[in-house]
Amino acid sequence: MESLAEVRAEALACTRCGLAGGRTQVVFGVGNPGADLLLVGEGPGREEDLRGEPFVGRSGKLLDTLLHQELGIDRTSCYIANVVKCRPPGNRDPRPDEIDACRPYLDAQVRLIAPRVVVTLGNFAARTLLGTTDGIRRLRGAAYPFGTAHLVPTYHPAAALRGGAEVVAEMRADLVRAKALLIGRRSELPAGGGVLAAAARRDEQVPDGTAARGPAGQRR
């Protein structure tokens, strides 16, 4: 089986779709390849394209803050990736053919990182991984079975920046839901279990009531 480093090397040379022509860098992903938690966004923006790392702009700052405040972790303890690895011009939405072309890289990341919980950020990641056309407002507020993992859809942080306090509060609730799933499965975590597992174990305030409802052709 290929390693994540091999898949990354392949992605860095990718010309499978037209986005390759406009990129400065491929933004493959960042973080701990053995993480319990995988976050999936939409695609790199201008700053990410220049720096080669996901979520380093304003959205990323909010994401870092929420990860710290709700999960007690930073981006080195989880893994952060995007549906498409190259910047769509002018930050337009990724097109279906671009999402399809990039899909093998995302699938390989899910398979090789093998997270316990996947948090999708925004419509594109939730729809791509759950195989649904439902929007994020309808999808969020629950956890979905995703292979042997759970998938927790939440807003894209850019939507939270636009939407204000109410959307940020909902994003926080979604991250708490993700944390509860990690805590709930702590008996299955290996000894130590990484920073996130340790943070989860420390937390006495286990929020309850995480619905596990599931439509959707999750693929792993």
Ligand code: URA
């Ligand atoms: N928005 C995304 O979806 N991903 C990034 O990496 C940056 C902004």
